[in-house]
Amino acid sequence: MKAEARPKIIGARVQRVEDPRLLAGRGAFIDDLNLPGTLHVAFCRSDHAHARIVDIESAEASRMPGVAAVITAVDIADKMQPIRATSRMADYYATELPVLARDKVRYVGEAVVAVVASSRYLAEDAVEQIAITYEPLGDAIDPVAAAKPGSPLLHEEAGSNVIVTRTFARGDVDAVMASAAVRVGDTFRMHRKTPTAMENRGYLAEYDQGRRALTLHSTTQVPGIVRDALVEMLDLPGNRLRVVAPDVGGGFGGKAALYPEEILVCIIARQLGRPVKWLSDRLEDLMSTNQAFDEIVEAELACDDEGRILGLRAEVIGDVGAYSVYPWTAAIEPVQVVSFLPGPYRVPSYRGRVRAIVTSKTPTGAYRGVGRPISTFVMERLIDMAAARLSLDPLQMRRRNMVRSEEFPYKSASGIVWDRAGFMECLDGVATAADYQSLRQQQAQARAAGRWVGIGLASYAELTGLGSRIAVAPGMPVNTGTESASLRIDSTGAVTASFGIASHGQGLETTLAQVIAEELGVRVEDVEVIHGDSAAVAHGTGTFASRSTVLAGGAAIMSARAVREKVLEAASHLLEVDVGDMDAADGRIFVKGTDRALTFRELARAVYSEMGRLPREVREGIELEATRMYDPYFGTSTPASHLAMVEIDPETYRVTVTRYVVAEDCGRVINPLIADGQVQGGVAQGIGAALMEEVVHDDGGQILTASLMDYVVPTAAEIPAMEIIHMETELPDNIGGFRGMGEGGTIGAPAAVANAIADALAPLGIMINELPATPERLFRLIEAMNTEQPE
Amino acid sequence: MKPPAFEYLAATSLEQAVAALADDEAKVLAGGQSLVPMLNFRLLAPSILVDITRIPGLDFVEGDGDGGLRIGALTRHYTLETSALVQTDFPVLSAAMNHVAHLAIRNRGTIGGSLCHGDPAAELPGLALLLNAQLKTTQRTIAATDFFASALSTILAEDEILTEITLPALPPRTGWGFEEFARRSGDFALAAVGATVSLSGEEVSEARIVVIGAHDTPLRLSAAEALLTSRSGIAAAAKAAQDQVSPSDDLHGSADYRRHLVGVLTRRALTAAWQRAEGSAP
């Protein structure tokens, strides 16, 4: 067998190794873990948006059957150090992140009292007996009003409800605007979303009183970050505090922050010496899991008369909810809106200013796409609006302005450096795959028949797999720019690879095993991937920001190559051949062109167990393991173009997505099946964001979308079949050639769908500047148009 | 969330069930598909749930020999949806049942439960009204028009159990239409309209229109019905329907939008009904 003939594992449609257990009902999700003597927590949560806590009456609750403890903020104050999401960013106020509300509550759903009981049923019974007296403090619900001086302050010490102000600028955009041939602009609104992973959050803490060691089982995407934070808060050394994420039922960013409830179960478990579990129910999830995407963007784009972009300016208001989340801060979402607004285009002059405003609502965090679904929605709408003004085809308008391959590396107007990636290839790819011109003809025919049909394009690029040079969130205190992999062949020849990432649906057990199998020369099923366990590696953060394949994949390659060197060296002694004449594949090390071979098991036995097979000087230093840390430094970029075709019922205003095509460039595809799945899932969430999903509060800050009946996520019936093309452009300076993916679908879809709806409604002269474009909203737009122009 | 504590009785006869319901805080449990979500939200705290699903003889769909139907209160939604008798004699009911929730809920939910729950956006109460159903209880027989009091409330007494409904035969040459708008497949309707049009010769002998989701109970639209004397009356009837309903705003749709939908759906349902009555549509 020649080296070239080694089976290609990277790029193959390998079936996932995690599937059999998940399919057979043998996964181990948080609530599947049952420890004897576990106590269950239920919370009494605030039903006020902003109020002083005057009195908590809980004596009755303490006497209820099965109740072990009733806990308020006062009871835990001396058992932890408080935590704040600090940042080096200027003009940022880090709010506290209370575990239980102390003195006052700042949103409906904030935890005030915890009841610990022998079952969740009994804990809830006791919660019903708790009476809290509140004194309302005046609401800060509307971000625009809350930003004004004199409005009730959520965090008095901050002196204002505006906790982040930031501006990105290049050139004299005001002068450019003043003299530009074409100017288009509008105020755009994306309404609040919630991630809605199908598994609710949940935490189970156990305290080993003998070892004085705490283990937290958590539905977290970021076990390393949580461990590091808890070490500080609970004053335990890292080797006695372990955070383990079991199988996790989706996260989408909603499980990527440190949560009050996970701190609390640790404190209670340590105090009571018993395992303590809190499992969110759906009502709690919809009120207390970090929400997202709540922005108002006033934006304007200037072009010359041939459609070349000259300038862009925007004012962004981010409604970030009541607290700044750890570790990302309240800046992560709104700041990304302005840093990504120029998109994959040449924008010579720019000013984007953002203000993040605290309101008495659930905190916002890092939901899939983070900021970019909004920036892309705004920019892509502006591009279509400019194209319409100039009677240019939207495709042509994009071609004219997109960064071209000869321009890489291109520094964007906000300072992001785009390196070589298939920007234009994706745009051309989607147009070809969808047969854009014939779609336009179909549309023309449909229109002639009175049907409302529209086509929408959206292009964007995201920074994925960020290295140490660029922080995921500005100035935050944790390093997300590196990941390590520890690869080990044990004395039985089995391969174990440990990572700091935490797969929760992305199939990383499979893709990372593929990478290692190919690099090391074993079979995918021979590799056991350990992830989601803070004890598995010295430092790790987790899985978020489309980073895991790039970073963990890179570290996997490095560690596998290091181990492979040792494997071949040991084998060369055992088989008495030159290292250069050997290769490894399929779990065997063999002499090229011969049938002389060793299995990995035989090799491991020779190295570890059979004394004397290797000379002493070889034996020392040949331990078959290696840990490598990878830092992509700047990181990678992943561009994509989406095309959506919609049809709108001209009477009921239901929008149906009839066609959906994505061309994206995630670099080398490790597993096409999984890559497709990531895009499809992302697009479905993006379609949800565009058409139906919206967290609704009433004027008093009560959350109206408190069940899955009312927070409307799409079902199979509302999501179309999708066509996905992977461009796989080369990525020379990156070890695996992988660009990240995972968030992209959610970034492109709202914009593509919004543009398609706007296109369908163009003959009526209706603009789409607000998402979700529910039938209700379309009705109001169309009604307004009808009353404006009677006959 | 977990339900509060309660006692449970699996009644084996109507008498036993009615006796148990003498307790003020007692509640009938049928399929549980509306009751259990409310219990899980702790919106109710009954002292005892009286499970009536083990009472024999209440799960049937039978012809009355005259083209009418008798349907037992414990008949599951799925049974009704797929009943050959319903499909041939009351296809509008089959069509409406297709919009009710999802298979797992239709497998459990009973028609009695749906009627007694009285959700103004639910299909069955509307269809009961459309089809002039008579509702038979342990105490009396009630016309569908009198049954629904307000949102989630009927005129049933605390210890009264619905046992069966009867649907009188539809006149010959009756066409039907059922049009619904919900945000997602299987969700409760923002608005839905059921209609029947019966022809005799060239004349309309009877037209019935019912709207759901646009009022605090399902509503017969008599004013609109009266306008439907010929096919050209459809537009006017649709307009009248729109004017006759008084929906309220909620999370999923404003009153104005619902009213608009009622107009559109009425026109569509009546058009379909007309075509079927004429035999120009299946």
Next chain:
Amino acid sequence: MIRVTVNGVTSEHEVEARLLLADFLRHSLGLTGTHVGCEQGVCGACTVLLNGDSVRACLCFAVQADGGEIETVESLGTVDDLHPLQKAFQEHHALQCGFCTPGMLMTGIDLLRKYPLATDAEIREGLSGNLCRCTGYEHLVQAIRSAVEARNES
């Protein structure tokens, strides 16, 4: 005292009246394959078969199942010997996090028994009572489609 047959095994249990069937299966019997995502009847993760019909285990009390026969995802195949529908899910990558999967499988079994599922639109309609936040549904539709074809051939 209730008597139930779960995945072919009959047993008797003392249960509180308010114990949800989902909690009974998961915590009293340790059959944690059945998941709970909402307790509102909407997500479908808790779907099991009760006397052959798919039902929401979060909208049913254990006492109501007395005398009944329940099948959960654990009744299908094992890790080493998957049921054909489970295999179809794996082949088509119809699961990502796997949380919705048991409910999807049990719903799929009932749909395949009860409906022709002649078109993808019918499959999508059939699956619409089960929410999946990961897959975007396309691969699920493909998996069910292949199961429909297998059913129609046999």
